[in-house]
Amino acid sequence: MNSLPIWLLHVSRTERITPHMARVTLTGDDLRGFSLTEPDQQVKLYFPRPGQSRPLLPEVDGTTDLMSWYQAFNAVPEDERPWMRSYTIRAHDPATDSLTFDFVLHRHAGPATRWAMAAEVGDCLGVFGPSAYFARPKPLSASLAEADWVLLAGDDTALPGMATILESLPAGKRALVLAEVQEAADEQPFRTAADLTTTWLHRGAAEPGQSEALADALRAASLPEGEGFAWIAGEAGLVRRMRRHLVDDRSMPKSRIEFSGCWRLKLTQDDAPTPEDLAEAQERLAEAQAQTS
Template sequence: MNSLPIWLLQVSRTEQITPHMARITLTSEDLRGFSLKEADQQVKLYFPRHGQPRPLLPEATESTDLMSWYQAYSAIPENERPWMRSYTIRAHDPATDSISFDFVLHQHAGPATQWAINAKEGDLLGAFGPTDYFARPKALSASVDEADWVLLAGDDAAIPGMATIIESLPAGKRAFAFVEIQDAADEQSFHTDGDLTTTWLHRGAAEPGHSDALARAIRAAELPEGNGFAWLAGEAGAVRQLRRHLTDERGLPKQTIDFSGYWRLKLTQDDAPTAEDLAEAQERLAEAQAAQSG
């Protein structure tokens, strides 16, 4: 038995849910007894290199710790080391020991998108998590429960995480979702007990990251009185701008905003972090330490 939540998952089903999003369902005996404790639960996925039947990952035993495992992973030659990307678990079915992920099908496909486009039943994928190593300083459900209203904003990449939050909203909880997508064909239906208002923003021919539709919509939005909680996700630069707007111009306390830069314009997760990335990481660390000490 592994001491770390490292899984080898096998594709059991693929489906196209919109023109630009595919859902991949994977199963494993390792998932027996698995449960999702929170919405927007992220994991690390490991994609095999071209020609590999499965991702090349270090063995994890009962005595393996995270640092030694990651050092072994980093020691794998770069041309053989699996591509690693962060993804949100879209759904979990305990009856079939399976979990599902939604993949945005970008025009300029990276390794994760390429894998999703070509995925077929029986293909193998590695996963790390969910785990407390990635846990928020404060549970997302607690932040939602304490707020009078919830603001959700993001682009295509944010939809899987956003959908899990929407589906977990308490009955009657007022929520506003702003979602930037290419066109009406990429709209999805959300099922929730919350009082949800969804605004779909169509960027048309503009490539992701080159539209200001989301920013303009948030700036123009009339938000209710009372204590709000905001969840922002998508392209890192756009998320930072939205966060600054909410704190500087709307007066939302920083601790009431959960934000994630899922991707970076012209950069991938394989590229070195920018100065803004490092500053953001430092701020997150400071907030986590403050939450623990408080």
């Protein structure tokens, strides 16, 4: 058995669920016995380079540790090394040993969009996680359970995480969703037992990350009384501005806000972190230390 949750899975199904989102289901023997215990569970996906039938990943055995694996991964020549992107598991089906991921089909296609648009049954993808190495200091499910109400706000990239959170909420839990997509045809139905109010925002011809519709909707939103919990995801700069609004203007404690910059305007995960990224990482580390102390 591998010491790290790193495996190669194969496409078993693809479908276009909206004009700008594709759903890909992956399966493999390594998923036998796998269980998904938390909503918004993120993993790393590894995409093969052109001409490769599978992503070129270092071997893993029962003694491989994370540091040595990453050293071996970084030693792969750059033009052969797989592209890595972070994604949320949309669904897990233990009956078929499969994981499902939703891919936003960006106008300016990067490696993930290109792969998802061309994916066919049998294609191979690398997956790392879920892993305790990337676990939250406090389980998301615990934060959701403690809150009187839940606010979920984000762009297209946040929809898979939103959906898993909403599916985890109990009957009667008050939930508000602010979701930005390109057009009405990109809206998706949410399945939940919660008392849900959804506001869809359409950016139209505006480039992703350059619309203020989501931030404006949050500033205008009437939030319920009681102890709330906010989950914000999307373009990193926009997420930071929305979080500052909740903290500075709504007096929401930072401990009751989960935020994730899923992507960066004009930058990818292959690019070096910006000063803002580093400051955010330091703040996350400080919050994590505070929660565990």
